[in-house]
Amino acid sequence: MSSWGALWRRGHLGTEADRATFRTLHTALLASPPLREGLSPAAAERSLKHLRALLGTPAVAMTDTSRTLAWDGGHPGHASQPSTVAAGTLTHGRTVVVDGEDVTCADPACVVRQAIVAPLEVEEKVVGTLQVFTSHASAGLVRATNEVARWVSGQLELAELDASRTRLMEAEVRALRAQISPHFIYNSLTAIASFTRTDPERARELLLDLAEFTRYSFRRHGEFTTLAEELRSIEAYLVIEKARFGDRLAVTVRVAPEVLPVVVPFLCLQPLVENAVRHGLEGKPGRGEISILAHDADHECVVTIEDNGVGEDPERVRRALAGDPATDSVGLANVDERLRAAFGDEYGLVVETAQGAGARVVVRLPKFRPGVHL
Structure with missing residues (x-):
């Protein structure tokens, strides 16, 4: 050798x-x-x-x-x-x-x-x-015990940070539910009531869609869900909104099958879709369009929610992302904060809009992140 x-x-x-x-x-x-x-x-x-x-x-x-x-x-x-x-x-x-x-x-x-x-x-x-x-x-053993105790304390501090983060996320989801539900449920029941005499079968189907939406939105377990589950709830939401808007609302959904299992924070896309309907399309004369696209981008999934509504002042959007309650933007800051907390600051919302020009929200999601699981 x-x-x-x-x-x-x-x-x-x-x-x-x-x-x-x-x-x-x-x-x-x-x-x-x-x-x-x-x-x-x-x-x-x-x-x-x-x-x-x-x-x-x-x-x-x-x-x-x-x-x-x-x-x-x-x-x-x-x-x-x-x-x-x-x-x-x-x-x-x-x-x-x-x-x-x-x-x-x-x-x-x-x-x-x-x-x-x-x-x-x-x-x-x-x-x-x-x-x-x-x-x-011995003096050496006392010093060693002190150092190990300090290291254990550091691990316990990290555990407390994890627990605090979980409690904060749960509080944010509760706040988001409280913010979404009054608007949507009132509008849903109004739309369903309009069909009870003229089209009872459709009213029954809309009630089932409302039940699906509320089941998902008010579930009690899990900080995360799959993209497939989140989109299923959004579909139920849009079926009811289409019943309310009639021909004034057109919806396009295109999702690559391979990204359906991607793990996402619970209620991270649904508020963005509701925001597009409430703030983008309700005040728009004529036909409103909303598209939801999700495609595979190597190690990421990219979701785009776009509408042709009235748009918004970019400065107002900036204030909404900063958490200004005066903007009345459903959960925008909430979703942005939870995405960053789950995946890192590089995964916050990207919003492109201008008054009269509609809005486009891009959400990037990693296909895998340590600590993020169902």
Whole structure:
């Protein structure tokens, strides 16, 4: 074998320090996913075995502000102690070393003599403790415990951000429902009532379309849906609007079959279609046209919603996207914010319009995004 090959074989994994660093990072990586779920017994139990391996100590524990969440290691005589030894750290927010009666047990062979208790903090508030049970709380081990507790706190902060984002998205969808439903339902019932005597069968079909629309719009599960489901609801909406407008409304829908399974934020297109009808076509004399096109663009799906309505002042659209309630634009800012939150700032709405020139809204959707799923 050549000398180069021998050198590669000896050194391709790096020095011992490199390998130690890799093991540490790998162990931390294993502990991360459960911690990203938040501070709970299940998350603590799944993460503690990796944290104990990281610290190399006989036992570790995790608490919230009122109870022991999990214990990992032998030494069962100490498993009841975390809630007691956590008190000082929970009160003062400082790392402490506890010994004496608070960490004694009945087993004379037990090596545990001390516990290092470090605070876990989220948004500068102590939410729990990480505890290391050891034979000797050296200065190095105390520093290591502090650093691991800070890293755990960072993971818990990310979990709280995820939870806050979910709560915000749910609140935004509730607000969007409240904004859409009064306008549409009133108009729908008026249109259906006009057919109850002259065309009862059509009135029945329109009621079914209204039921489909409300079933979808007021469902209680899922932040995301498929493009196919969103378009099905839009179709029900447009059937009712066509009944109201009659020959004054023409609708064109062209969708590439391969993009139907693309995952999209719930109610991300329907408000745009309603906006086109309410603000673009209701005030237009003569025939109104609206087109919904969706095509495959490599790693993206591009949806275009276009109308030939009265158009809008671009400055007013800018204010609508900024969330100005005076613009009365159904959910425009809401949809833009949720698209950016789900996929990144490069996926916000693109609106092209001018007074008297209709409007065109382009929505780009990635076919895949980590963390975005049904």
